[in-house]
Amino acid sequence: MAVTVDDSSTGRARPVIADAPGSRSWSRAFGDLSQGWKQRALWGHLGWQDIKQRYRRSVLGPLWISISMGVIALGLGLLYSVLFGLPIETFLPHVAVGLLIWNFVSGCTLEGSEVFIANEGLIKFLPAPLSLHVYRLVWRQTLFFLHNLVIWAVLMIVFPHPLGWSLLLAIPAFLLLMLNGGWIAILSGILATRFRDIPPIIASVVQLVFYMTPIVWSVDILSANAAVAERARLVELNPVFHFVEILRRPLLGEPTIWRFWAVVGVITVVGWIVGMLCLRNYRARVAYWV
């Protein structure tokens, strides 16, 4: 309906729009996502910039990502294979690939909770969709992951694995991981902007989950031991376990277990529903809260 405002100073009557969608509407929430997507040239550039920035003026540059990851993977893989007395040709790739995936998951979660707080300046001074910062974050973590993938390639050459067509499953698996990074950043980012205790809580939970996830250990060892085999199944209560498995199995040529995919699928759908609800209700509040 039309509202007419009498502008006494100029004597002109001007219509005021009353039919624009409100701040808490689905169309604005989805509009935020699609506008952010349209600006992919921007976050694509900024994501690269973030990586180049970190290694500016160093001789090896972004190569350091792969090197530092390689050193950790090699060190942990060697250490644990010796400690547990496991064959290095299977255990080292298991640890290394697990770490690669973990790095992506934990990166999205940890940085996700800070995504709006860290971009306070941009949010307050330049009008841009909130999702822009989320896309940038997931893209940056993806670039890190791709750099780290070199380690996987090297390991596959040194310790050949029976890789088949199932390797292609790694692509949808990683896309699912990226998709989940999105809702995690939206949800935890918005909550953390309002409640500043959330980032430290998430940080400590993430650290705990690292040890609960079979990265530097393996479920197979536990299952082989009759005394704890029953309890080893408890690991499936850990959602991160499923994320790691759907990507690690194709990368190491292990048989696909569709149960893990189903769990990840359900988490993705539920997560996005909650994330979008949060975005719909609190999108316009973030600029006030940061």
Place this chain on the structure above:
Amino acid sequence: MNSPGPAPVPSIDLDAACVDFPIFDAKTRSLKKSVLGRAGGRIGTESKVPIIEALRDITVSLRKGDRVALVGHNGAGKTTLLRLMSGIYEPTRGRAAVRGKVAPVFDLAVGMDPEISGLENILIRGLFLGMTKKQMATRIDDIAAFTELGDYLEMPLRTYSTGMRVRLALGVVTSIDPEILLLDEGIGAVDSEFLAKARDRLNELVERSGILVFASHSDEFLADLCDTAIWMEHGTIKEYGPLREVLHHYKGRDVLAEHYAHREAR
């Protein structure tokens, strides 16, 4: 009343818009209070978050060709109003509808990375303002010429002075054909020669494309760029009308008459 079609572009319509800031102190901003407060019954309920009403009942409609000066004391709500117009803040009560490509120049340090070169910063800022990489590539020479920074554009931004940063920001903003240009004070850091040049360019831009809202304490600059004015006081519009009248009431004397007389005399 007949229902209006979509508003023309560019347009800014604010209808009884309010901006309320919740002020979370260290205690209320943490989870502890909401969690414990709920568990403990009613005790926590009166410890509501204090609110600052930064803007109250702002009703303004701006259309193509409007050049509005924002005047008022520090803390009167000028910057908040500009942010409301840019869409950064959505009104907590009332309505706001902004149509058109907005280019804000608020804080010059924001959206600029001190570690990368001036040229790269120009590109990023352009992308932020909705340009494509291709569009920026065709404009970069024009911007470089306008800023007069020459080879300095290859240097990292941290080596720039404030005035040089202003040149860069104005160069980008005036080259991208925005429909709504929002300028906050602080662009006074450049030398007068460049200021004159920027003024011409801003004038041209406003004639060509749209709406200008400019918050400044410089009467001279306002007189050159604006024809109407909004006087903000305590978060409300105290007066909205022709620039000369509003400035007269705001300053208590006819400053523009003095300004023109001074200019005639020269």
